[in-house]
Protein backbone atom coordinates (compact mmCIF):
# COMPACT_ATOMS: atom_id res chain seq x y z
CA UNK A 589 0.00 0.00 0.00
CA UNK A 590 1.23 3.49 -0.91
CA UNK A 591 0.11 6.27 1.39
CA UNK A 592 0.73 9.95 0.68
CA UNK A 593 0.48 12.27 3.66
CA UNK A 594 0.37 15.88 2.60
CA UNK A 595 1.76 18.25 5.22
CA UNK A 596 4.72 17.53 7.48
CA UNK A 597 3.44 19.29 10.59
CA UNK A 598 2.37 17.77 13.91
CA UNK A 599 -0.52 15.80 12.39
CA UNK A 600 1.38 14.59 9.31
CA UNK A 601 4.44 13.46 11.29
CA UNK A 602 2.32 11.58 13.84
CA UNK A 603 0.23 10.03 11.07
CA UNK A 604 3.31 8.80 9.18
CA UNK A 605 4.78 7.34 12.37
CA UNK A 606 1.56 5.56 13.29
CA UNK A 607 1.28 4.00 9.82
CA UNK A 608 4.96 2.95 10.01
CA UNK A 609 4.40 1.29 13.36
CA UNK A 610 1.08 -0.40 12.56
CA UNK A 611 1.90 -1.42 9.01
CA UNK A 612 5.68 -1.54 8.47
CA UNK A 613 5.15 -2.78 4.90
CA UNK A 614 3.27 0.34 3.81
CA UNK A 615 5.17 2.75 1.61
CA UNK A 616 4.64 6.17 3.13
CA UNK A 617 5.35 9.54 1.49
CA UNK A 618 5.37 12.59 3.75
CA UNK A 619 5.09 15.60 1.47
CA UNK A 620 6.06 18.97 2.93
CA UNK A 621 6.38 22.30 1.17
CA UNK A 622 8.92 23.79 3.60
CA UNK A 623 12.60 22.94 3.62
CA UNK A 624 12.12 21.19 6.99
CA UNK A 625 9.43 19.37 8.98
CA UNK A 626 7.33 20.75 11.83
CA UNK A 627 8.03 24.48 11.55
CA UNK A 628 5.00 25.30 13.71
CA UNK A 629 5.82 22.60 16.26
CA UNK A 630 9.25 24.17 16.74
CA UNK A 631 7.84 27.60 17.61
CA UNK A 632 4.95 26.21 19.68
CA UNK A 633 4.82 26.67 23.44
CA UNK A 634 7.23 29.61 23.21
CA UNK A 635 9.79 27.37 21.45
CA UNK A 636 9.48 24.68 24.13
CA UNK A 637 6.50 22.76 22.65
CA UNK A 638 3.90 22.01 25.30
CA UNK A 639 3.30 18.40 24.15
CA UNK A 640 0.51 17.44 26.56
CA UNK A 641 -0.93 18.04 30.00
CA UNK A 642 -0.49 16.46 33.40
CA UNK A 643 -4.28 16.48 33.93
CA UNK A 644 -5.13 12.79 33.88
CA UNK A 645 -8.85 12.94 34.61
CA UNK A 646 -10.34 13.18 31.12
CA UNK A 647 -13.63 14.62 32.38
CA UNK A 648 -11.78 17.54 33.98
CA UNK A 649 -9.55 17.93 30.94
CA UNK A 650 -12.36 17.94 28.38
CA UNK A 651 -14.15 20.70 30.32
CA UNK A 652 -11.17 22.92 29.53
CA UNK A 653 -12.07 22.93 25.82
CA UNK A 654 -14.85 25.51 25.51
CA UNK A 655 -16.06 24.40 22.05
CA UNK A 656 -14.17 21.18 21.37
CA UNK A 657 -15.26 19.10 24.36
CA UNK A 658 -17.58 16.70 22.50
CA UNK A 659 -15.41 16.46 19.40
CA UNK A 660 -12.37 15.48 21.47
CA UNK A 661 -13.97 12.74 23.60
CA UNK A 662 -13.01 9.90 21.28
CA UNK A 663 -9.47 11.13 20.55
CA UNK A 664 -8.75 11.77 24.23
CA UNK A 665 -9.84 8.26 25.18
CA UNK A 666 -7.88 6.63 22.38
CA UNK A 667 -4.70 8.62 22.98
CA UNK A 668 -4.87 10.09 26.46
CA UNK A 669 -2.37 12.61 27.87
CA UNK A 670 -0.65 9.85 29.86
CA UNK A 671 -0.36 7.77 26.65
CA UNK A 672 1.09 10.81 24.86
CA UNK A 673 3.57 11.27 27.72
CA UNK A 674 4.63 7.62 27.53
CA UNK A 675 4.81 7.76 23.71
CA UNK A 676 7.30 10.64 23.66
CA UNK A 677 9.44 9.13 26.41
CA UNK A 678 9.50 5.80 24.53
CA UNK A 679 10.57 7.65 21.40
CA UNK A 680 13.55 9.39 22.96
CA UNK A 681 12.04 12.66 24.22
CA UNK A 682 12.26 12.79 28.04
CA UNK A 683 9.50 15.01 29.39
CA UNK A 684 8.77 17.03 32.52
CA UNK A 685 5.47 18.13 34.00
CA UNK A 686 5.59 21.68 35.34
CA UNK A 687 3.74 23.04 38.38
CA UNK A 688 0.86 24.31 36.22
CA UNK A 689 0.59 20.79 34.72
CA UNK A 690 1.91 21.72 31.29
CA UNK A 691 4.26 19.06 29.89
CA UNK A 692 7.41 20.00 27.96
CA UNK A 693 10.54 18.21 26.71
CA UNK A 694 13.06 18.15 29.55
CA UNK A 695 15.44 19.97 27.19
CA UNK A 696 12.91 22.85 26.80
CA UNK A 697 13.50 22.54 23.05
CA UNK A 698 10.56 22.11 20.67
CA UNK A 699 13.03 21.06 18.00
CA UNK A 700 13.73 17.85 19.95
CA UNK A 701 10.12 16.83 19.32
CA UNK A 702 10.60 17.20 15.56
CA UNK A 703 14.02 15.52 15.89
CA UNK A 704 12.37 12.42 17.38
CA UNK A 705 10.14 12.09 14.33
CA UNK A 706 13.07 12.64 11.96
CA UNK A 707 14.91 9.76 13.66
CA UNK A 708 11.87 7.51 13.24
CA UNK A 709 11.59 8.36 9.53
CA UNK A 710 15.28 7.63 9.00
CA UNK A 711 14.67 4.05 10.16
CA UNK A 712 11.33 3.35 8.56
CA UNK A 713 9.99 3.30 5.06
CA UNK A 714 8.79 6.90 5.15
CA UNK A 715 10.05 8.97 2.26
CA UNK A 716 10.15 12.57 3.38
CA UNK A 717 9.76 14.89 0.40
CA UNK A 718 10.75 18.40 1.46
CA UNK A 719 10.27 21.53 -0.68
CA UNK A 720 7.41 19.74 -2.45
CA UNK A 721 4.32 21.91 -2.89
CA UNK A 722 1.14 19.97 -3.62
CA UNK A 723 -0.98 21.81 -6.17
CA UNK A 724 -3.83 19.37 -6.77
CA UNK A 725 -5.22 15.87 -6.25
CA UNK A 726 -7.32 13.83 -8.60
CA UNK A 727 -9.04 10.56 -7.77
CA UNK A 728 -9.04 8.04 -10.64
CA UNK A 729 -9.82 4.30 -10.50
CA UNK A 730 -9.23 3.93 -6.75
CA UNK A 731 -5.96 5.84 -6.98
CA UNK A 732 -4.99 9.38 -6.16
CA UNK A 733 -2.84 11.35 -8.57
CA UNK A 734 -1.07 14.11 -6.72
CA UNK A 735 0.23 17.10 -8.67
CA UNK A 736 3.37 18.58 -7.17
CA UNK A 737 4.95 21.84 -8.32
CA UNK A 738 7.97 21.25 -10.64
CA UNK A 739 7.88 17.49 -9.92
CA UNK A 740 6.38 14.46 -11.64
CA UNK A 741 2.94 13.47 -10.26
CA UNK A 742 2.85 10.99 -7.39
CA UNK A 743 0.33 8.14 -7.38
CA UNK A 744 -0.97 6.74 -4.07
CA UNK A 745 -3.64 4.32 -2.86
CA UNK A 746 -4.50 6.48 0.14
CA UNK A 747 -4.11 10.19 0.80
CA UNK A 748 -4.11 11.98 4.14
CA UNK A 749 -4.63 15.74 4.15
CA UNK A 750 -2.62 17.20 7.04
CA UNK A 751 -2.01 20.68 5.69
CA UNK A 752 -3.02 22.56 8.85
CA UNK A 753 -5.37 25.54 9.02
CA UNK A 754 -4.51 29.15 8.26
CA UNK A 755 -2.93 30.33 11.52
CA UNK A 756 0.71 31.45 11.45
CA UNK A 757 0.82 31.24 7.67
CA UNK A 758 4.57 31.86 7.64
CA UNK A 759 4.99 28.34 9.03
CA UNK A 760 3.49 26.93 5.82
CA UNK A 761 -0.21 26.52 6.64
CA UNK A 762 -1.75 28.80 4.04
CA UNK A 763 -5.14 27.13 3.73
CA UNK A 764 -4.29 24.80 0.81
CA UNK A 765 -5.88 21.92 2.74
CA UNK A 766 -9.34 23.45 2.42
CA UNK A 767 -8.99 23.86 -1.36
CA UNK A 768 -7.68 20.32 -1.82
CA UNK A 769 -10.42 18.83 0.38
CA UNK A 770 -13.10 20.74 -1.56
CA UNK A 771 -11.60 19.62 -4.88
CA UNK A 772 -12.17 16.02 -3.74
CA UNK A 773 -15.82 16.72 -2.93
CA UNK A 774 -15.56 17.45 0.80
CA UNK A 775 -17.46 20.32 2.40
CA UNK A 776 -15.69 22.75 4.67
CA UNK A 777 -17.37 24.49 7.58
CA UNK A 778 -17.17 28.29 7.99
CA UNK A 779 -13.78 29.38 9.31
CA UNK A 780 -13.01 31.71 12.19
CA UNK A 781 -9.95 32.71 14.17
CA UNK A 782 -9.77 31.13 17.61
CA UNK A 783 -7.44 30.79 20.61
CA UNK A 784 -6.26 34.33 19.98
CA UNK A 785 -5.47 37.39 22.07
CA UNK A 786 -7.48 40.58 21.63
CA UNK A 787 -6.29 44.00 20.50
CA UNK A 788 -8.21 46.59 22.51
CA UNK A 789 -9.51 49.88 21.15
CA UNK A 790 -8.41 51.51 24.40
CA UNK A 791 -4.72 52.24 24.64
CA UNK A 792 -4.42 52.13 28.45
CA UNK A 793 -3.72 48.36 28.72
CA UNK A 794 -0.30 48.92 27.13
CA UNK A 795 0.65 51.11 30.12
CA UNK A 796 0.23 48.07 32.37
CA UNK A 797 1.43 45.45 29.85
CA UNK A 798 2.78 42.39 31.63
CA UNK A 799 0.47 42.74 34.64
CA UNK A 800 -1.06 39.29 35.12
CA UNK A 801 -3.75 37.71 37.28
CA UNK A 802 -4.06 34.06 38.29
CA UNK A 803 -7.83 34.27 38.08
CA UNK A 804 -10.04 36.78 36.29
CA UNK A 805 -13.45 36.48 34.69
CA UNK A 806 -13.59 37.84 31.16
CA UNK A 807 -17.04 38.56 29.79
CA UNK A 808 -17.95 39.36 26.19
CA UNK A 809 -21.29 40.81 25.14
CA UNK A 810 -22.03 39.48 21.68
CA UNK A 811 -25.25 37.92 20.41
CA UNK A 812 -25.29 36.48 23.93
CA UNK A 813 -23.30 36.61 27.12
CA UNK A 814 -19.98 34.71 26.94
CA UNK A 815 -17.62 34.37 29.87
CA UNK A 816 -14.60 32.43 30.99
CA UNK A 817 -12.57 32.45 34.19
CA UNK A 818 -8.86 31.74 34.26
CA UNK A 819 -5.39 33.27 34.10
CA UNK A 820 -5.27 36.63 32.37
CA UNK A 821 -2.81 39.37 31.44
CA UNK A 822 -2.58 42.82 29.89
CA UNK A 823 -0.31 43.09 26.84
CA UNK A 824 1.22 45.88 24.77
CA UNK A 825 -1.74 45.51 22.39
CA UNK A 826 -4.60 44.57 24.68
CA UNK A 827 -5.43 41.42 26.62
CA UNK A 828 -4.24 37.83 26.53
CA UNK A 829 -3.72 34.67 28.59
CA UNK A 830 -5.60 31.36 28.92
CA UNK A 831 -8.95 32.96 29.87
CA UNK A 832 -8.80 35.25 26.83
CA UNK A 833 -7.84 32.37 24.51
CA UNK A 834 -10.81 30.38 25.81
CA UNK A 835 -13.14 33.36 25.41
CA UNK A 836 -11.90 33.93 21.85
CA UNK A 837 -12.92 30.40 21.05
CA UNK A 838 -16.42 31.00 22.45
CA UNK A 839 -16.88 34.20 20.42
CA UNK A 840 -15.16 32.84 17.29
CA UNK A 841 -18.33 33.03 15.21
CA UNK A 842 -19.56 36.36 16.57
CA UNK A 843 -19.40 39.28 14.18
CA UNK A 844 -16.79 41.72 15.38
CA UNK A 845 -14.13 43.87 13.76
CA UNK A 846 -12.18 47.08 14.45
CA UNK A 847 -15.25 48.99 13.17
CA UNK A 848 -17.67 46.94 15.26
CA UNK A 849 -15.63 45.94 18.31
CA UNK A 850 -16.70 43.37 20.83
CA UNK A 851 -17.61 44.72 24.27
CA UNK A 852 -15.45 43.03 26.89
CA UNK A 853 -15.72 43.30 30.67
CA UNK A 854 -12.98 42.13 33.01
CA UNK A 855 -13.57 41.12 36.61
CA UNK A 856 -10.13 40.97 38.19
CA UNK A 857 -11.41 39.69 41.54
CA UNK A 858 -14.22 37.33 40.58
CA UNK A 859 -14.38 35.53 43.93
CA UNK A 860 -15.23 38.67 45.94
CA UNK A 861 -18.46 40.65 45.56
CA UNK A 862 -18.11 44.42 44.91
CA UNK A 863 -19.61 45.11 48.38
CA UNK A 864 -17.16 42.81 50.13
CA UNK A 865 -14.31 44.30 48.13
CA UNK A 866 -15.20 47.83 49.29
CA UNK A 867 -15.54 46.66 52.92
CA UNK A 868 -12.21 44.79 52.76
CA UNK A 869 -10.50 47.77 51.15
CA UNK A 870 -11.83 50.17 53.79
CA UNK A 871 -10.71 47.83 56.55
CA UNK A 872 -7.27 47.48 54.96
CA UNK A 873 -6.93 51.27 54.72
CA UNK A 874 -7.94 51.69 58.36
CA UNK A 875 -5.44 49.06 59.47
CA UNK A 876 -2.71 50.50 57.23
CA UNK A 877 -3.20 54.28 57.43
Ligand SMILES: Cc1cc2nc3c(=O)[nH]c(=O)nc-3n(C[C@H](O)[C@H](O)[C@H](O)COP(=O)(O)OP(=O)(O)OC[C@H]3O[C@@H](n4cnc5c(N)ncnc54)[C@H](O)[C@@H]3O)c2cc1C
Pocket residue numbers: 594595596597598599600619620621622625626627628629631632633634637638639640720721722723750751752753755756759760761762763764765
Ligand atom coordinates in the same frame (compact mmCIF):
# COMPACT_ATOMS: atom_id res chain seq x y z
C1 LIG B 1 2.29 30.32 18.38
C2 LIG B 1 1.69 28.95 18.57
C3 LIG B 1 1.97 28.25 19.72
C4 LIG B 1 1.41 26.99 19.92
N1 LIG B 1 1.74 26.28 21.04
C5 LIG B 1 1.28 25.02 21.19
C6 LIG B 1 1.72 24.20 22.26
O1 LIG B 1 2.57 24.60 23.07
N2 LIG B 1 1.19 22.95 22.38
C7 LIG B 1 0.29 22.46 21.46
O2 LIG B 1 -0.15 21.30 21.60
N3 LIG B 1 -0.11 23.19 20.41
C8 LIG B 1 0.37 24.44 20.25
N4 LIG B 1 -0.01 25.18 19.17
C9 LIG B 1 -0.93 24.57 18.20
C10 LIG B 1 -0.16 23.57 17.33
O3 LIG B 1 1.07 24.12 16.93
C11 LIG B 1 -1.02 23.22 16.11
O4 LIG B 1 -2.26 22.72 16.57
C12 LIG B 1 -0.35 22.15 15.27
O5 LIG B 1 0.93 22.56 14.83
C13 LIG B 1 -1.23 21.84 14.07
O6 LIG B 1 -0.61 20.80 13.38
P1 LIG B 1 -1.02 20.45 11.89
O7 LIG B 1 -0.14 19.33 11.47
O8 LIG B 1 -2.49 20.27 11.81
O9 LIG B 1 -0.71 21.76 11.05
P2 LIG B 1 0.68 22.49 10.78
O10 LIG B 1 1.62 22.30 11.91
O11 LIG B 1 0.35 23.87 10.35
O12 LIG B 1 1.30 21.67 9.56
C14 LIG B 1 0.79 21.73 8.26
C15 LIG B 1 1.95 21.49 7.31
O13 LIG B 1 1.44 21.39 5.98
C16 LIG B 1 2.36 22.01 5.11
N5 LIG B 1 1.67 22.40 3.88
C17 LIG B 1 0.70 23.34 3.75
N6 LIG B 1 0.31 23.42 2.46
C18 LIG B 1 1.05 22.52 1.77
C19 LIG B 1 1.11 22.14 0.41
N7 LIG B 1 0.33 22.69 -0.52
N8 LIG B 1 1.98 21.16 0.04
C20 LIG B 1 2.79 20.57 0.97
N9 LIG B 1 2.77 20.90 2.27
C21 LIG B 1 1.92 21.86 2.67
C22 LIG B 1 2.85 23.21 5.90
O14 LIG B 1 4.07 23.72 5.41
C23 LIG B 1 2.95 22.65 7.31
O15 LIG B 1 4.24 22.17 7.60
C24 LIG B 1 0.54 26.44 18.94
C25 LIG B 1 0.27 27.15 17.77
C26 LIG B 1 0.84 28.39 17.58
C27 LIG B 1 0.54 29.12 16.30
